[in-house]
Amino acid sequence: MSARILVVEDSRVMRQMVRTALEPDGYDLHEREDGRQALDAIPSVAPALVITDVNMPEMDGLSLVRAIRTLAPFRFVPVLVLTTESGDDMKRAGRAAGATGWIVKPFDPNQLREVVARVLRARAARR
Amino acid sequence: MIPDDLQQLFVEEATDLLRDFEEGVLELEQASDSVEALNRVFRAAHTLKGASGMLGFTDIARFTHFLETLLLRLRKRELTVSVGVVEYLLRASDLLRRLVDGAREGRAVPADDVADMEAAGRVYTRGATPPDAPGAAPAAEPALAEAGRETHYVVRFHPPDDLLLRGLDPLRLLDALESVGTLLEVEVDTSRLPALADMDPERTYFGFTCRLATARPVASIEACFDVVGGREALTIEPAAAGEPSGAGRGVPAHRGSLPSREPGAPIGGEAATFRVSAAKVDRLVNLVGEIAVTQSMVEQVVTAATPDRLIRLEGLITEMRRHCRELEERVMAVRMVPIQTVFGRFPRLIRDLAAALGKDVWLETSGDDTELDRSVIEQITDPLTHLVRNAVDHGIEPPDVRRQAGKGASGCVTLAAYQRSGSIYIEVADDGRGLDRDRILAKAWETGLIAAGASPADEDVFAVIFQPGFSTAAVVSEISGRGVGMDVVNRNIRRLGGAISVQSAPGRGTRFTVRLPLTLASLDGQALRVGPETYVLPLGSIVESLRPRRDNFQTVLGGAESLMLRGEVLPVLRLHRVFGVTPAVDDPLRSLAVIVEHDGRRLALLVDELLEQQQVVIKSLDANFHAVDGVGGATILGDGRVALILDVAGLIALGRMRQPPRPVPHGAAR
Numbered sequence: 001m002s003a004r005i006l007v008v009e010d011s012r013v014m015r016q017m018v019r020t021a022l023e024p025d026g027y028d029l030h031e032r033e034d035g036r037q038a039l040d041a042i043p044s045v046a047p048a049l050v051i052t053d054v055n056m057p058e059m060d061g062l063s064l065v066r067a068i069r070t071l072a073p074f075r076f077v078p079v080l081v082l083t084t085e086s087g088d089d090m091k092r093a094g095r096a097a098g099a100t101g102w103i104v105k106p107f108d109p110n111q112l113r114e115v116v117a118r119v120l121r122a123r124a125a126r127r
Numbered sequence: 128m129i130p131d132d133l134q135q136l137f138v139e140e141a142t143d144l145l146r147d148f149e150e151g152v153l154e155l156e157q158a159s160d161s162v163e164a165l166n167r168v169f170r171a172a173h174t175l176k177g178a179s180g181m182l183g184f185t186d187i188a189r190f191t192h193f194l195e196t197l198l199l200r201l202r203k204r205e206l207t208v209s210v211g212v213v214e215y216l217l218r219a220s221d222l223l224r225r226l227v228d229g230a231r232e233g234r235a236v237p238a239d240d241v242a243d244m245e246a247a248g249r250v251y252t253r254g255a256t257p258p259d260a261p262g263a264a265p266a267a268e269p270a271l272a273e274a275g276r277e278t279h280y281v282v283r284f285h286p287p288d289d290l291l292l293r294g295l296d297p298l299r300l301l302d303a304l305e306s307v308g309t310l311l312e313v314e315v316d317t318s319r320l321p322a323l324a325d326m327d328p329e330r331t332y333f334g335f336t337c338r339l340a341t342a343r344p345v346a347s348i349e350a351c352f353d354v355v356g357g358r359e360a361l362t363i364e365p366a367a368a369g370e371p372s373g374a375g376r377g378v379p380a381h382r383g384s385l386p387s388r389e390p391g392a393p394i395g396g397e398a399a400t401f402r403v404s405a406a407k408v409d410r411l412v413n414l415v416g417e418i419a420v421t422q423s424m425v426e427q428v429v430t431a432a433t434p435d436r437l438i439r440l441e442g443l444i445t446e447m448r449r450h451c452r453e454l455e456e457r458v459m460a461v462r463m464v465p466i467q468t469v470f471g472r473f474p475r476l477i478r479d480l481a482a483a484l485g486k487d488v489w490l491e492t493s494g495d496d497t498e499l500d501r502s503v504i505e506q507i508t509d510p511l512t513h514l515v516r517n518a519v520d521h522g523i524e525p526p527d528v529r530r531q532a533g534k535g536a537s538g539c540v541t542l543a544a545y546q547r548s549g550s551i552y553i554e555v556a557d558d559g560r561g562l563d564r565d566r567i568l569a570k571a572w573e574t575g576l577i578a579a580g581a582s583p584a585d586e587d588v589f590a591v592i593f594q595p596g597f598s599t600a601a602v603v604s605e606i607s608g609r610g611v612g613m614d615v616v617n618r619n620i621r622r623l624g625g626a627i628s629v630q631s632a633p634g635r636g637t638r639f640t641v642r643l644p645l646t647l648a649s650l651d652g653q654a655l656r657v658g659p660e661t662y663v664l665p666l667g668s669i670v671e672s673l674r675p676r677r678d679n680f681q682t683v684l685g686g687a688e689s690l691m692l693r694g695e696v697l698p699v700l701r702l703h704r705v706f707g708v709t710p711a712v713d714d715p716l717r718s719l720a721v722i723v724e725h726d727g728r729r730l731a732l733l734v735d736e737l738l739e740q741q742q743v744v745i746k747s748l749d750a751n752f753h754a755v756d757g758v759g760g761a762t763i764l765g766d767g768r769v770a771l772i773l774d775v776a777g778l779i780a781l782g783r784m785r786q787p788p789r790p791v792p793h794g795a796a797r
Contacts, residue, residue: 010170013137013178020133055173084177106181 003120004028006047008038008064009082010056014105018051018082021109022116035059039067042074049120054083054090062097069098078119082107134230137182139402140174141227145220146471147171152216153474159208168216169198175223179230186241187226193245194219196252206251215248217475238311242340277308277342281366284352285316285334297331303351308341338366403461411457418450455649463498466544466553469508470495473515477540480519487526487537488519494544499551503643506623507553510616514555514639515540517613522559522637532634534558550667551645556638562631564588570597587783589629593617624745624759626776628726642726649745652762654738654770655721658708661770662734663743663762668775670722670729672737675715690720690731697722698782701733705757705781706771711735725775730782741765745772757781 005027009015015031022029030045032038036058038050050068054061065079078100083090086104094102101115151168154161172194179187194216200206222236222244229236282304286297304310316334326332339348345363352361421443428440470492481488499507523529523538530536543554564585571577571591582588591597595614620627625643644650652663679691680699688699699720703710712718712735720731743762748755759774 011174011178012140013133014181016133016136017181053177055170057170084173084180105177106183 002026002028003048004030004045005116006038006041006045006050007031008033008035008050008052008056008061010034010053014053014082017107017109018112021107021112025113025117027116035061035064035067038064042068042071042077046074047077048123049116050077050079051082051116052079054081054085054094062093062099065094065097065099078123080115080119082112133182137178137184138227138231140178141187141223141230144171144175145224145227148175148223149217149220149475150471152213152220153478155208155216156213156478165198165201165208169195169202172198184226184230186236186238187223187230190219190223190226190241190245193248193252197248200252212251215251217479219244219248238309242309242311277340279311279366280339280341280345280348281336281362281364282339282348283316283334283336283362285319285360286331287360288319288330288332290331291329297333297335300351301335301337304337304339304348307343307347307351308339310337311340312338334360407457407461411454411461414450414454414457418447418454421447421450459500459649460498462501464501464504465496465498466504467495468504469511470542470544472508472512473540473542476512476515477519480516481523484520485525486519486523488523489537489539490542491539492542497544497546497551499643500645503551503623506619507641507643510619510627510641511542511553511555513613513616514641515542518555518557518559518637522557522561524560528560546645551643553641553643554638555641556636558636561633561635561637562589562592562629564633567591586628586630589631592629593627621774621777624774626725640726649742650772651740652743652772653740654764655734656711656736656738657702657706657734658710660706660708661738661764661768662702663764663770663772664721664723664732665759665772665775666740668723668725670724672719672721675718675720675731675733677716680715688715692722692731695729697729697731699731699733700778700782703733705778723775723778725779728779728783730775730779732778743770743772 005022007015007018007029009018009031010033019029019031030041030047032041034056035052038052039059042050050064052061052064059067061081061083065081068077068079069075079098080101080103081094081099082103082105084105085091091102100119103112103115148168148171151164151171154164155168158164172191176188176191176195179185179191197206197212197216201208201212206212222240226236226241228234284300286300290297301310301313314336316336317332319334320326320332341348348363349361425440425443425447428436428443432440473492474490477488477490480486518540519538523540524532524534526536529538539558541554541556543552543556545552568577568582568588571588572579572581574597576591576594576597577583577588592613593616597612597614617627620641620643623643625641627639627641629637629639631637651666653666653669654661654663656662673692675690680688681691682688688701690697690699699715701710701715701718703713710718715733718733719736720733721737723730723732741764743764745760746762747760748758757774757777758771759777760772762770762772764770
């Protein structure tokens with residue numbers, strides 16, 4: 001059973017890039033366009049990993065991370081933040097919100113694949 | 128190399144984002160403290176930066192990065208939304224649009240244009256801290272941080288010819304220069320290029336002259352060439368900004384932007400793809416499913432066919448026909464796009480026009496969600512733009528003139544779209560000065576479009592403006608362009624199977640009404656016969672049909688015929704005369720008069736007989752014929768014969784032309 005990943009990103013281009021990077025590894029990719037949609041989808045999708053942008057309409061990525069951390073069954077789901085924001089302040093805010101990792105766009109597809117694989121392995125080991 | 132589909136996705140997304148950006152800016156102009164509008168603008172720029180950086184469109188990424196710096200200052204209230212800022216942001220969005228178009232067509236926008244736009248924006252970003260630099264934008268950083276102290280240099284270099292043999296690549300030198308500042312222009316010096324026969328592919332023959340904008344000292348430019356050695360081949364001179372690099376002998380080179388495909392072959396060509404709502408697709412899928420089910424039921428019935436099952440079969444086939452009809456409608460609906468996609472561009476257009484003309488103009492729109500066939504939308508954009516320009520340019524008066532006329536200083540342009548009885552109507556109205564009947568009439572007399580001295584009704588006078596070659600604009604306005612006038616608008620609309628009409632009242636304004644068919648693909652038609660030929664009339668335009676009688680059919684002086692119907696005199700057109708065919712009966716009293724109507728005007732068409740009604744698929748004749756008056760297209764009938772589809776608006780125009788000019792009405796005509 002391939003790991004299910006929820007990609008939250010308002011840019012179609014960016015969603016496609018993530019898909020292109022991760023699809024060959026056989027993940028089951030689900031996409032949502034903003035934090036609000038993602039939060040609504042999490043109970044039914046039940047992702048093993050969430051990859052989210054920060055700057056989005058409706059609900060931004062950091063609010064999404066905070067919200068996920070309060071959802072009892074999903075509070076331990078790893079969340080990778082994929083963003084153009086590279087400032088230390090933002091990264092600190094991300095960590096404080098409960099993000100698992102921070103990848104700066106433009107991202108290197110191979111780096112993304114590696115990080116995703118690593119995070120999912122770590123999660124499997126913990127279980 | 129970016130895959131085509133991704134590049135196309137980028138172009139679509141960027142187009143949406145730029146529309147958001149522009150709408151947000153226009154909102155800001157109205158409500159400068161709107162946090163929501165500012166967020167919208169910011170998010171659009173931000174998302175565009177991310178996507179363009181990811182795909183390697185560095186010029187877009189860098190420029191949006193710069194815009195973000197400016198927008199952040201607005202957000203932090205270090206800068207207020209002024210007229211200048213709005214103007215700048217709008218120009219910036221124009222530039223971005225050009226850059227996106229460039230990306231689509233694999234054509235570079237001159238680096239100077241971007242550099243100039245950035246330079247113009249620095250007054251707003253001076254002293255600002257740039258937002259977090261994305262990986263794509265490092266080269267922009269020194270320029271931003273040291274804004275205002277940049278110098279332009281002309282750098283000439285002719286590398287030693289053994290450069291490649293030493294394992295060095297001259298292109299890396301340009302990369303090095305780019306890390307120091309912004310390369311505004313690179314020109315290749317080909318003066319040392321030998322004849323082909325003498326050329327050694329492992330040697331370097333090219334030199335280059337480039338213009339570099341940088342705030343760094345000359346020494347750091349020189350340092351770029353350290354690896355190469357041979358300083359004697361290098362000159363660095365300061366250049367006045369804006370002055371060309373002066374190397375007259377070279378050929379301009381656009382490094383890194385070699386077109387990856389033939390220009391003129393856009394990948395994201397607008398006709399290539401468009402988005403359809405998921406609901407429409409879902410409905411289609413359902414419907415196809417239902418048809419498949421019905422079809423298999425038909426199969427079952429037929430396999431075990433007994434006479435008593437025929438009734439069941441008939442029922443199933445009726446159901447299938449209903450499904451097919453609905454499927455057809457739904458598939459058509461997939462092509463339908465809200466007219467908002469056209470209306471959406473007018474706020475900006477009107478704003479810019481009004482500003483250029485010193486007028487104050489409001490825009491009101493209604494029916495934005497009225498849907499039109501996608502191909503109609505594409506082809507109606509230019510004519511509508513022309514009408515809107517005209518309204519602002521010629522219709523709406525300057526504020527002082529309006530005040531003198533006792534009107535509000537600001538004029539209003541109204542755009543309305545609605546659907547009524549199988550047609551889409553689009554109105555472009557203004558509350559300006561109205562059409563000048565006397566001037567139009569004088570000009571029409573002069574050009575012979577109206578018989579000299581005749582004074583027809585307003586609607587006939589105004590209709591003249593749609594005739595080729597007619598223009599009353601005494602001064603050729605810069606804004607409305609020259610020569611191309613209402614006749615082109617008229618022709619374009621006619622080509623779509625539509626029609627345009629105008630109403631106007633002096634001092635109160637002008638209203639253009641464009642009528643378009645709901646779809647270009649098919650229509651409900653009434654087949655009719657004239658001699659050996661079959662023609663099709665759009666069912667919606669037929670009022671009634673009757674046999675002319677001796678007491679209501681009359682021939683007036685000059686040979687024109689008319690039909691008197693309940694007190695109304697209708698012009699008569701013998702269809703066989705229009706198309707030069709031999710009718711079965713030449714006696715009007717033994718033929719059939721079909722009364723057709725368009726825009727409140729009626730006409731009696733004489734035909735041999737009416738045949739069946741049927742839905743017909745419209746085939747355009749454009750590819751093979753010039754526009755023929757009275758013919759809207761062709762179709763293939765159920766029995767395989769080809770029939771012409773009649774264009775009622777065109778026939779009515781023909782019918783009226785064949786009437787002798789109306790006498791000047793007397794005051795006591797009734």
